Amino acid sequence: MTEWIEACGAGDVDEEDVIRFDHEGRVYAIYRSPEDRYFATDGLCTHEQISLADGLVMDDIIECPKHNGRFNYKTGEAKGAPVCVNLRTYPVRVEGGMVFIEV
């Protein structure tokens, strides 16, 4: 059973950046791409559970701040060592200036 939850305001995330969103004990990462689209993934790196919201967004890549592991945040794909496990992604929609994710 999934539900749409309000994660943040659309303006809370800078272009080509990421913020953290905590909900019911889980950590999510909300991204705003350079082409002004929004995406959501699990918020912790699959390598060593570091918050990706402190990392660097470059085009469609999020780089983990601890070991520089890289994921495509649009697909969740792990892009090579030291990350081997893909990130889970979540559907996103923007309504009334707010970002909602389906979890």
Add this chain to the structure above:
Amino acid sequence: MAQTAKRDYNLLGPSSEAAIAGGLAAAEWYHTEVDRKQMKALMQRSDGPAIRDTVIWLGSMLVLAAGGIYFWGSWWAVPFFLGYGVLYGSASDSRWHECGHGTAFKTRWMNNVVYQIACFMIMRNPVTWRWSHARHHTDTVIVGRDPEIAVMRPPDLFRVILNFFGILDAGYAMLDMVRNAAGIVTPEEKSFIPEIEHAKVIRVARIWLAIYLVIIALSLWMGSILPLMLIGLPRLYGAWHHVLTGLLQHGGLADNVTDHRLNSRSVLMNPISRFIYWNMNYHVEHHMFPMIPYHALPQLHALIKHDLPAPNRSILDGYREMVPAFLRQLRNEDYFLKRELPATAKPYREELHNGVAAA
């Protein structure tokens, strides 16, 4: 937690189990607070500085190698090989490191190419060391967890001195290469390298072994060590600078803590050493924020120095602090240097480190 038992640096031994049980493995580390916009600006990648430095690095090596070959057989070759050796056996250490983090260049393939070249020069299997270095950043100087502790306690100073000439390090690296090439990955290596990467470890070792065999065969055929002076031996006669600077990173400081201000050292250095070392003299800053490219570390240092112990003023100043600490650790391996924080800094979290014997 208090240090009561003798340190066991085996990654599969009791110290490792104790670190995991005590919450020191994959722990949350102290970070200086930095505004997100400033951090984002510092994290930005750029190809320019690393392309410039790589052209200077490899270009200088070519010129020095040409001079060494031209003057081979005379004493005039010596200064050429001394310079070539440092660029081969020491500058490769920082290039391996920065490109391994993926921060040196913006363009991914450039990082990967320089990473492979530098790993070959410094004799570190690029797969093994990518993973060991990830562990080093997760569990920096945590006994039984960190595979890259350069000076274990009590310090083996004879080994340290030999490594200024790469004697033990390169020897072990060659043994590791032959072992990996034979298809053997040790249980210790398996403790930090995922199984899916083992085949890559073996493949690289076999390629490298083939290259070294060709160089040795060429030397035998020519009846000259000149080919080995260019490939392989510079890892020995040019190692001194990376050991000189590398020992300062964590030497004489705390272990089993979760604050890089306690276990890492920043040292102000001359511009030549900083070029060879690619700014890794800002080592507290690098460990606290490993995603900052080497060329932005001076700016990061300026931004957070209010929260860090004052850097040592020079390499000599660092050794004046570190060597006496090593000598004291020979008598008491629990001894370490605890540097004073400026009044503007957040204090060390004594509740986490109160069992560690202070200097």
